[in-house]
Amino acid sequence: MSAKLRFDYQIIMDFIEPQSRVLDLGCGDGELLKLLIDQKKCKGIGIEIDEHSIYQCIEKGLTVSHADINEELAHYADQKFDYVILNESLQQVMSPEKTIEEALRVGKSVITGVPNFCFWKARLQIFFRGRVPKTQCLPYEWYNTPNVRFFSLKDFRLFCRKKNIKIINHAAFATDHRVRFFENLFSTAGIYLLQK
Amino acid sequence: MIMDENTCGVVETQSLTCFNPPHELTLKSGQTLGPLTVAYETYGTLNTDKSNAILICHALTGDAHAAGFHEGDKKPGWWDTMVGPGKAIDTEKYFVICSNVLGGCKGTTGPASTNPKTGKPYGLSFPVITIKDMVQVQKTLIDYLGIPKLLNVIGGSMGGLQAMKWAVLYPEMVHSSVIIATSYRHSAQQIALHEVGRQAIMSDPDWADGDYYGKTVPKRGLAVARMIGHITYMSEKSMDEKFGRRLIDKEKVGYDFSADFEVQNYLKYRGDSFVERFDANSYLYLTKAVDYFDLPQDSGSLEKALEGVRSKFLVISFTSDWLYPSHQLRSFVTALKVNDHEVTNVVIKTDYGHDAFLIKNDRQELVVSHFLKRMQKEMNHER
Numbered sequence: 320m321s322a323k324l325r326f327d328y329q330i331i332m333d334f335i336e337p338q339s340r341v342l343d344l345g346c347g348d349g350e351l352l353k354l355l356i357d358q359k360k361c362k363g364i365g366i367e368i369d370e371h372s373i374y375q376c377i378e379k380g381l382t383v384s385h386a387d388i389n390e391e392l393a394h395y396a397d398q399k400f401d402y403v404i405l406n407e408s409l410q411q412v413m414s415p416e417k418t419i420e421e422a423l424r425v426g427k428s429v430i431t432g433v434p435n436f437c438f439w440k441a442r443l444q445i446f447f448r449g450r451v452p453k454t455q456c457l458p459y460e461w462y463n464t465p466n467v468r469f470f471s472l473k474d475f476r477l478f479c480r481k482k483n484i485k486i487i488n489h490a491a492f493a494t495d496h497r498v499r500f501f502e503n504l505f506s507t508a509g510i511y512l513l514q515k
Numbered sequence: 516m517i518m519d520e521n522t523c524g525v526v527e528t529q530s531l532t533c534f535n536p537p538h539e540l541t542l543k544s545g546q547t548l549g550p551l552t553v554a555y556e557t558y559g560t561l562n563t564d565k566s567n568a569i570l571i572c573h574a575l576t577g578d579a580h581a582a583g584f585h586e587g588d589k590k591p592g593w594w595d596t597m598v599g600p601g602k603a604i605d606t607e608k609y610f611v612i613c614s615n616v617l618g619g620c621k622g623t624t625g626p627a628s629t630n631p632k633t634g635k636p637y638g639l640s641f642p643v644i645t646i647k648d649m650v651q652v653q654k655t656l657i658d659y660l661g662i663p664k665l666l667n668v669i670g671g672s673m674g675g676l677q678a679m680k681w682a683v684l685y686p687e688m689v690h691s692s693v694i695i696a697t698s699y700r701h702s703a704q705q706i707a708l709h710e711v712g713r714q715a716i717m718s719d720p721d722w723a724d725g726d727y728y729g730k731t732v733p734k735r736g737l738a739v740a741r742m743i744g745h746i747t748y749m750s751e752k753s754m755d756e757k758f759g760r761r762l763i764d765k766e767k768v769g770y771d772f773s774a775d776f777e778v779q780n781y782l783k784y785r786g787d788s789f790v791e792r793f794d795a796n797s798y799l800y801l802t803k804a805v806d807y808f809d810l811p812q813d814s815g816s817l818e819k820a821l822e823g824v825r826s827k828f829l830v831i832s833f834t835s836d837w838l839y840p841s842h843q844l845r846s847f848v849t850a851l852k853v854n855d856h857e858v859t860n861v862v863i864k865t866d867y868g869h870d871a872f873l874i875k876n877d878r879q880e881l882v883v884s885h886f887l888k889r890m891q892k893e894m895n896h897e898r
Contacts, residue, residue, distance in 0.1 A: 364857075373861050377882050380889045384848065385861045394849045 326495045327432050328354060330510045331406065334430055334488060335359055339401035342366070342426065344388045344418075345408030349376035356381070366391045389418060395425040406432035406510075410466045416482070419513075423484065429513040437471035438493070439504050455494065456507040473503040479513065488512040521599045522591060523558045523583030523606055528622055530554050533655050540651060546642040550631065553656050554579045554622025555614035558598060559606035561662070566894055568662045569604060569887070570653065571613040572670030572677035574873075575744070575801055576793055578621035581613040582606070596875040603884040608891065609666065614656055616649045616677070618801055620794035623652070627728065627794040639725035644800060646673075646808045650680045657688070664688050666894055667887060668826075671695035671872035672839065673801070676808045679847075682826040683810065689826040691890040693883055695872045696836050698843035699817055699850075700809040705838065708747055709802040712740035716795045725796050737795040738786030745785050750835035750868035754778065810847075817850040824851070827893075829886040830860040831879060833871040859886065 324332075328351050335341065337359045343352045346365030349372070355361040365383040367373055376383040384391060389412065403426030405418065410433060412418045422429045434456045435441075441452030451461045459466065470478075472491060479486055491498045491506035498506040531553045534540040539549030556579045561568060571581050571594065582598035584591050594613075598604045604611055615623035618641070626641035633640075657665065668689055670678040675697030682692045698705070716722055719736025727733060746754075758778040762768065768775045774783065814820040830848050832841035841862045851858040863878050865871045872879060 370861070370864055374878060374881055377859060377861070377885050380885065382857050382859050384859070386845070394852055396853075
């Protein structure tokens with residue numbers, strides 16, 4: 320485990336009640352899932368499409384499925400988990416709307432971490448340089464980015480309102496500090512605790 | 516003999532006689548069979564609380580000799596890459612058992628064995644057997660060895676079917692299962708491929724309705740069956756890389772029906788060497804047992820069939836395995852999840868096709884070794 324906890328992990332950990340049942344969609348190398356199991360005594364499983372990441376998860380002793388998020392979600396019964404986590408994966412699915420709805424079906428709560436495509440530095444790059452933005456949070460070139468959906472924190476809030484999804488709690492942040500004013504301008508990402 | 520330090524060393528096949536009349540084995544078909552001989556090998560040491568036993572189930576043409584060397588042999592057992600001191604199935608930690616399946620021809624009773632009632636080989640009078648029957652025989656061996664609960668049952672291909680059946684049939688005896696490159700039931704294509712192999716054997720005049728023991732064995736038929744099998748075990752890419760269109764010691768094709776291409780030679784070699792070590796009737800019986808395997812059959816659905824299972828699963832498939840495509844195991848994984856069973860699955864990218872689980876494979880070793888370590892920790896914790 321890294322000496323310093325990733326800031327987004329800290330926030331997600333704070334959102335989750337101990338001993339919950341957790342499904343981590345796009346769990347990557349499994350670090351967050353391991354933290355939740357070790358420190359929050361959660362019962363957690365992960366879904367990950369990348370083969371190399373699956374090996375890292377198995378090395379950590381996690382229970383994981385090597386599968387596609389959307390195909391996988393369909394198999395679970397309603398409200399099977401206390402929390403479904405979609406951290407840094409929503410922008411990489413083809414139909415975020417469907418994924419969120421499905422996640423809210425199988426989870427009592429959904430925690431989603433989304434990058435903010437309208438961070439001020441990104442805005443400046445578009446405006447002054449006329450280039451598609453590249454930031455710490457969005458480090459890819461347009462031709463190799465895994466992201467297929469681009470939205471801001473404001474877009475996400477409006478989406479939730481439109482879909483009658485309740486935002487129970489949220490935290491906007493930039494790198495390693497919380498952002499409390501002009502979130503859509505000064506944050507690189509946000510984490511939302513959602514319920515239907 | 517070439518031995519690395521990670522070998523089980525010289526090992527011997529042992530045997531157990533069981534199901535002595537009147538306590539014969541009742542087969543799924545309703546027929547009874549006994550007495551039976553079971554050939555098996557063990558590696559490592561059973562710990563005092565008998566909680567470190569792993570049963571390996573072999574594939575169609577495998578045997579009890581999974582690891583180490585038989586006296587004088589140059590080649591080790593069929594899964595020596597996986598089983599040994601410090602290996603994924605670590606014989607310094609685990610007590611490992613592998614037995615030849617019922618119906619086989621490597622020491623366990625099969626169609627080539629002598630029927631004690633007639634003093635002659637069974638041949639086709641040997642009853643048709645199923646995966647369930649094989650598992651029942653293995654269970655008797657495990658009971659005989661005094662093991663109340665297996666830490667793990669692991670198998671690939673036909674071995675995977677047995678491992679599935681173990682978890683369903685004896686849920687209280689299986690702590691965990693590793694299921695590799697297999698399916699929960701044979702599809703039409705899989706049955707068809709087996710059928711071609713069986714037809715090759717049965718259309719060889721030397722087969723003589725299975726009554727060839729002590730006479731000429733149906734070598735040609737069995738060799739062709741093996742050739743078909745071998746094609747299904749490899750991928751298009753692995754065959755292409757191994758042989759391409761290379762010719763056998765010649766510059767040009769011969770415009771006749773002698774062998775031109777290296778792949779022809781390879782298949783012939785594989786076929787010919789197979790007939791030296793395998794019984795044609797066993798091939799018929801075992802392929803039939805695999806074709807009959809249908810986990811959902813008795814319960815109505817796969818989900819229902821897995822309801823009572825208590826084992827935790829690791830499920831492995833391979834991207835280039837077209838004989839047992841990974842979507843079949845994905846359905847199995849889904850059915851486990853619907854039942855709330857713990858399951859980890861991985862689809863390993865490889866060009867080696869179905870054979871991938873038998874070939875040295877770092878990623879398979881990694882996932883199996885970590886899974887087993889965790890299962891041992893959990894099982895000790897439960898006690």
